[in-house]
Amino acid sequence: MIPSYYEYYNPVKIISGHDALESVGHELKLLGAKRPILITFEIAAKLGLVKKLIDSLSGYDVSVGAIYEEPPPDSSNLVVNEIARMYKENNCDSIIALGGGSVLDTAKGVNIVVTEGAEDLMDYVGAEYLTKRMKPLIAIPATSGTGSEVTLAAVIKNVEKGCKMAFTSYRLIPDVAILDSRITLSVPPRLTAASGMDALTHAVEAYSCIQKNPVSDAYAMSAISLIRDYLVKTLEKPKDKDARLAMANASLLAGCAFSNSMCGIVHAMGHATGAIGHVPHGEAMAIFLPLGMEYNMDVCKDYYAELLLPLAGPEVYASTPANKRAAKAVDTVNQLNKKLNKLSGMPISLEEAGVSKGQLKSISEAAIDDGAINFNPKDANSDDILRIVEKAYRR
Numbered sequence: 001m002i003p004s005y006y007e008y009y010n011p012v013k014i015i016s017g018h019d020a021l022e023s024v025g026h027e028l029k030l031l032g033a034k035r036p037i038l039i040t041f042e043i044a045a046k047l048g049l050v051k052k053l054i055d056s057l058s059g060y061d062v063s064v065g066a067i068y069e070e071p072p073p074d075s076s077n078l079v080v081n082e083i084a085r086m087y088k089e090n091n092c093d094s095i096i097a098l099g100g101g102s103v104l105d106t107a108k109g110v111n112i113v114v115t116e117g118a119e120d121l122m123d124y125v126g127a128e129y130l131t132k133r134m135k136p137l138i139a140i141p142a143t144s145g146t147g148s149e150v151t152l153a154a155v156i157k158n159v160e161k162g163c164k165m166a167f168t169s170y171r172l173i174p175d176v177a178i179l180d181s182r183i184t185l186s187v188p189p190r191l192t193a194a195s196g197m198d199a200l201t202h203a204v205e206a207y208s209c210i211q212k213n214p215v216s217d218a219y220a221m222s223a224i225s226l227i228r229d230y231l232v233k234t235l236e237k238p239k240d241k242d243a244r245l246a247m248a249n250a251s252l253l254a255g256c257a258f259s260n261s262m263c264g265i266v267h268a269m270g271h272a273t274g275a276i277g278h279v280p281h282g283e284a285m286a287i288f289l290p291l292g293m294e295y296n297m298d299v300c301k302d303y304y305a306e307l308l309l310p311l312a313g314p315e316v317y318a319s320t321p322a323n324k325r326a327a328k329a330v331d332t333v334n335q336l337n338k339k340l341n342k343l344s345g346m347p348i349s350l351e352e353a354g355v356s357k358g359q360l361k362s363i364s365e366a367a368i369d370d371g372a373i374n375f376n377p378k379d380a381n382s383d384d385i386l387r388i389v390e391k392a393y394r395r
């Protein structure tokens with residue numbers, strides 16, 4: 001059904017290829033930038049990726065003004081403020097972020113501080129508090145899951161308060177996203193599997209949450225088809241460049257979808273489980289996705305039935321009776337989880353992920369306060385969520 005009103009916005013230029021990294025110099029020139037700061041992670045230098053990136057700048061009158069290696073996985077306002085100082089001291093005029101979700105979010109935070117002239121990033125926490133056009137930002141993801149290279153959000157820890165804060169604004173969306181298969185070739189199996197399930201969750205939730213629309217649906221469908229064909233392949237053949245590039249594309253497409261349609265109950269539970277049980281985001285997504293779908297089933301049956309096509313392929317879709325397709329879609333996700341568990345050790349229950357039984361109640365209470373719950377197609381209270389979390393404990 002077409003919504004009576006919707007908005008979709010995503011202006012990111014996408015460059016995808018086995019040697020896409022070499023286009024950074026050209027893109028910076030097009031953006032009018034001459035002195036970027038590079039925010040990256042140590043392994044990128046070891047893999048020779050940083051050198052390739054810097055080499056790509058020659059001939060474009062662009063040189064790197066500063067390099068910040070290895071923001072911590074839980075990047076904080078203090079790290080962001082420090083990198084922003086580095087940016088200013090070295091007269092930088094743009095940002096290149098090459099790394100995982102945390103590196104990309106850190107770069108977005110730095111962009112807030114240097115553009116707004118802020119003393120501390122936390123002055124701009126919340127939604128749409130940014131007033132100026134951001135500095136040019138090129139985002140190059142090193143994992144295939146968060147989709148941060150095309151999203152309007154950044155999540156960064158507030159050291160003083162000891163919790164993660166969200167920054168959302170259309171101004172935060174990067175200018176260019178570069179997907180290069182060489183960057184994800186060495187991602188270890190468990191992280192590959194969990195990141196892929198994060199991307200799948202973005203697509204499934206975008207397709208079924210209350211802000212869904214025909215444009216985000218198209219991105220979500222396309223992402224799910226790629227995940228069906230390539231996620232298991234990246235684990236069976238980790239050095240398969242085509243499979244890695246396909247998963248990078250799936251993650252980006254899912255990012256475009258959820259950045260507009262938003263996520264729901266699976267993300268609400270996942271954020272809470274990350275904060276309380278310290279379960280990595282993608283692993284929490286894998287554990288909760290089939291259970292969240294089961295919970296939403298009575299209001300999302302038609303949507304999940306449609307998703308069986310990209311999830312399981314045309315043959316399974318055609319051979320499954322129409323009234324059984326939604327349940328089959330959930331079953332397909334469960335089967336995928338089991339396969340990933342076998343191939344990578346990715347946990348498929350909270351117990352396996354290291355959560356204690358005593359933490360379940362606090363997780364359900366924190367999930368109900370998470371913003372994502374507001375976009376879920378079916379209302380939920382903390383008792384509903386506790387029931388799901390208890391189911392997820394041992395499977």
Ligand SMILES: [Fe+2]
Pocket residue numbers: 146198201202267281285
């Ligand atoms: Fe996610």
